[in-house]
Amino acid sequence: MHQRPPIWRNVAVLKWLAQFAVLFTVLGLFWLLASEAQENLQRRGIPAGYNWLSGPANFQLGEGIQTVDSPERRLTMSRALWVGMVNTLRVAAIGIVLSTILGVFIGVSRLSKNFIANRFASAFVETMRNIPLLVQILFWFVILGSLAPLAADSGPIPGWLIVSQKGISIPRVFLADGFYQFVAMLVVFAVPLWFIRRTLKRRQDDLGGNQRVTSTTVAYLSVSTLVAWFLNPVMGFLGGVLDSVATAWNAIPAQIIRGLFGVLIIWFAGARIRSLLNSRRTPVGFAKLTDNDWFQMLFTAFAAGVAALVVVRFRPGITTWFVESVGNFWSFLGAKFGDGRGAQPIDAMLPTLTEGRFINISNTGLTMSVFFASLLFGLVFYTSSYIAEVVRGGILAVPRGQSEAALALGFTRGQMLRKVVLPQAFRVIMPPLGNQYLNITKNTSLGIAVGFSEIVQVGQTVYNKNSQTLAVFSIYIAFFLLCSLSISAVVNTINRRLAIVER
Amino acid sequence: MSSTKPNDNTGQSPRRNMITCRGVKKWFGDFQALKGVDLDVGEQEVVVVLGPSGSGKSTLIRCINRLEVHQEGIIEVDGVELTNDLRNIEKIRSEVGMVFQLFNLFPHLSVLDNITLGPIWVRKKARVEAEKTAMELLERVGIPEQAAKFPGQLSGGQQQRVAIARALAMEPKIMLFDEPTSALDPEMIAEVLDVMRDLARRGMTMVIVTHEMGFAREVADRLVFMESGEIVEVGTTEQFFSAPREERTKKFLSQIL
Numbered sequence: 001m002h003q004r005p006p007i008w009r010n011v012a013v014l015k016w017l018a019q020f021a022v023l024f025t026v027l028g029l030f031w032l033l034a035s036e037a038q039e040n041l042q043r044r045g046i047p048a049g050y051n052w053l054s055g056p057a058n059f060q061l062g063e064g065i066q067t068v069d070s071p072e073r074r075l076t077m078s079r080a081l082w083v084g085m086v087n088t089l090r091v092a093a094i095g096i097v098l099s100t101i102l103g104v105f106i107g108v109s110r111l112s113k114n115f116i117a118n119r120f121a122s123a124f125v126e127t128m129r130n131i132p133l134l135v136q137i138l139f140w141f142v143i144l145g146s147l148a149p150l151a152a153d154s155g156p157i158p159g160w161l162i163v164s165q166k167g168i169s170i171p172r173v174f175l176a177d178g179f180y181q182f183v184a185m186l187v188v189f190a191v192p193l194w195f196i197r198r199t200l201k202r203r204q205d206d207l208g209g210n211q212r213v214t215s216t217t218v219a220y221l222s223v224s225t226l227v228a229w230f231l232n233p234v235m236g237f238l239g240g241v242l243d244s245v246a247t248a249w250n251a252i253p254a255q256i257i258r259g260l261f262g263v264l265i266i267w268f269a270g271a272r273i274r275s276l277l278n279s280r281r282t283p284v285g286f287a288k289l290t291d292n293d294w295f296q297m298l299f300t301a302f303a304a305g306v307a308a309l310v311v312v313r314f315r316p317g318i319t320t321w322f323v324e325s326v327g328n329f330w331s332f333l334g335a336k337f338g339d340g341r342g343a344q345p346i347d348a349m350l351p352t353l354t355e356g357r358f359i360n361i362s363n364t365g366l367t368m369s370v371f372f373a374s375l376l377f378g379l380v381f382y383t384s385s386y387i388a389e390v391v392r393g394g395i396l397a398v399p400r401g402q403s404e405a406a407l408a409l410g411f412t413r414g415q416m417l418r419k420v421v422l423p424q425a426f427r428v429i430m431p432p433l434g435n436q437y438l439n440i441t442k443n444t445s446l447g448i449a450v451g452f453s454e455i456v457q458v459g460q461t462v463y464n465k466n467s468q469t470l471a472v473f474s475i476y477i478a479f480f481l482l483c484s485l486s487i488s489a490v491v492n493t494i495n496r497r498l499a500i501v502e503r
Numbered sequence: 504m505s506s507t508k509p510n511d512n513t514g515q516s517p518r519r520n521m522i523t524c525r526g527v528k529k530w531f532g533d534f535q536a537l538k539g540v541d542l543d544v545g546e547q548e549v550v551v552v553l554g555p556s557g558s559g560k561s562t563l564i565r566c567i568n569r570l571e572v573h574q575e576g577i578i579e580v581d582g583v584e585l586t587n588d589l590r591n592i593e594k595i596r597s598e599v600g601m602v603f604q605l606f607n608l609f610p611h612l613s614v615l616d617n618i619t620l621g622p623i624w625v626r627k628k629a630r631v632e633a634e635k636t637a638m639e640l641l642e643r644v645g646i647p648e649q650a651a652k653f654p655g656q657l658s659g660g661q662q663q664r665v666a667i668a669r670a671l672a673m674e675p676k677i678m679l680f681d682e683p684t685s686a687l688d689p690e691m692i693a694e695v696l697d698v699m700r701d702l703a704r705r706g707m708t709m710v711i712v713t714h715e716m717g718f719a720r721e722v723a724d725r726l727v728f729m730e731s732g733e734i735v736e737v738g739t740t741e742q743f744f745s746a747p748r749e750e751r752t753k754k755f756l757s758q759i760l
Contacts, residue, residue, distance in 0.1 A: 205629060205631055208623070208629030208633075401603060401605055405666075406609075407570065408568055408570065408599075408670075409669070409670075409673060410593050410596040410625040411621070411624065415625075419624065424609075500610050500655065
């Protein structure tokens with residue numbers, strides 16, 4: 001039996017105490033600052049809290065899913081902020097996709113032995129990453145603003161591609177009435193495909209040669225897409241099914257769900273504690289627990305208890321909200337199906353003009369405002385230069401011996417890239433690529449410089465109106481934290497899955 | 504070009520030629536690494552290439568499966584001339600196994616997948632069959648229990664044995680070894696040399712660049728001594744060690760033995 005150190009010299013105890021001390025100090029400081037600010041605001045006659053969120057916005061937004069207040073659709077403060085968030089997410093998502101495509105292309109070109117591709121890519125990277133992002137965004141804004149005004153015959157291709165002061169518009173492909181029925185039918189067709197693929201893959205493993213796994217899949221998918229395109233109204237009966245699911249869900253008393261939540265939280269904590277105990281089990285059968293383990297288990301149990309109490313006892317609204325949302329989701333899905341619905345899953349529309357402006361978003365082509373476009377172009381060109389370097393570095397990080405070994409086995413260049421170089425390069429590229437995605441998301445806030453209605457710009461309008469600076473900033477922080485942490489979570493999961501076993 | 508050109512000072516056996524080099528020259532920028540190399544390797548013959556570092560040994564065997572491109576001269580492997588014809592290059596590469604100084608195993612694949620990758624994708628073999636062969640090869644190099652592990656989890660000697668198994672899985676007619684033991688600890692060298700010795704006994708055609716003199720003496724049919732991009736002397740093992748003809752060979756041997 002080894003001797004336990006006294007508690008004031010026990011590293012595990014001290015470590016945890018220090019962590020708690022830091023945590024409480026930080027929280028305390030925040031609380032102090034917040035209450036101080038709150039007090040000041042109150043002295044100036046500005047009410048504390050978030051009650052203003054449900055009040056009317058009394059201002060218009062530049063663009064987004066809702067821009068003006070109307071009797072049938074009220075524009076509240078919270079709704080206005082939500083519109084801003086959707087705009088931010090829209091730029092971020094499109095920016096991430098485009099800058100990845102452009103970045104990979106430029107990065108690979110920079111490695112190419114082709115003189116022109118190589119020099120062009122180098123020049124692109126060196127220019128784009130050496131000019132501040134804000135300058136680039138403003139540059140695009142000035143360029144786009146100096147274009148010709150919008151007219152009935154605006155080009156370059158009138159009616160198809162319109163580039164003007166008011167923005168850029170191209171034909172839009174959108175989901176038509178039959179889309180959900182179409183998808184449901186494809187899901188039904190996917191089940192036999194799964195079995196067919198499994199059988200073919202087994203045959204490939206057993207017999208070798210070429211058992212046509214890919215070509216069969218492609219053929220099957222094309223045929224089933226064609227069938228689903230025309231026969232999707234058959235799936236209309238799902239509307240009734242989903243409606244009854246919604247009714248059944250709404251019939252469950254909220255108390256039961258609340259209780260289930262409590263049980264789930266406790267069960268989750270129990271599972272964590274059990275897995276910790278299992279991981280500490282030695283072959284002899286004794287669980288050797290350190291003080292650190294005890295602290296972890298206690299902390300988990302405590303946190304779970306608090307969470308369960310909050311959900312079940314103190315904030316019953318959380319469960320009610322959850323129950324309502326899920327119910328709404330089922331009826332929302334149900335409304336997408338119906339016997340009387342048109343069969344076409346996808347439709348397209350050309351840009352339409354009335355009185356020198358693009359008409360409402362739902363009735364025209366895909367239109368980017370100059371504000372959106374200048375922010376997007378700035379973000380994409382700036383970030384893709386960094387992504388290009390990340391990609392280049394990742395490919396260069398794979399040792400030459402790897403490609404030599406693959407070539408020595410008789411691989412073609414394509415096989416070598418696919419099987420040996422890219423899988424290894426991807427592991428190097430992924431973490432810094434995730435950083436660039438975070439950067440795009442955060443840099444969308446520069447849209448304020450050109451007056452694009454993203455969350456920061458909308459929030460500024462809000463606090464200029466009602467002086468709720470603190471509350472608005474807390475919303476900013478929560479929103480960006482949520483975005484960034486979601487992206488990190490995805491990237492980290494991918495990294496963990498891909499990690500090379502070293503020992 | 505005849506592939507059985509007699510060469511009076513090579514001490515060459517009358518076997519069918521697997522590798523024929525005639526006047527092979529290679530430059531890296533201004534530096535000439537190979538200054539007209541003539542070499543024949545017969546079927547089932549084991550040729551060991553010796554020489555100080557920088558003498559062009561590695562360059563020569565890397566030219567044989569075209570990891571380096573020679574600029575002048577002719578290289579024929581199993582009757583197929585190495586030119587820019589892509590199909591020839593891939594055919595020759597899949598018939599010539601190569602083992603590198605730094606193993607070059609694929610770190611993202613398990614040992615088994617390392618060995619089966621070539622047979623499945625280049626030879627279009629069935630996975631089941633490729634894995635069966637791979638297990639037999641791992642048995643032969645003495646580490647079947649490591650099949651599911653990753654290269655990073657193995658010792659250097661084990662990694663090099665996997666690399667040999669990987670090359671053998673392609674059923675090559677010729678094996679090239681580029682200093683296979685130079686990156687290994689002394690106690691691991693023996694296990695790799697054992698595997699190579701076994702290969703030689705089974706009649707594999709081999710070209711080996713090595714500094715292991717004892718091993719060379721034991722296994723080689725012929726020895727080639729290179730210095731500054733030229734073949735200085737070629738001889739049977741017996742004659743090479745007991746009665747070297749060239750002054751430079753004598754000097755090299757006296758330094759190394």
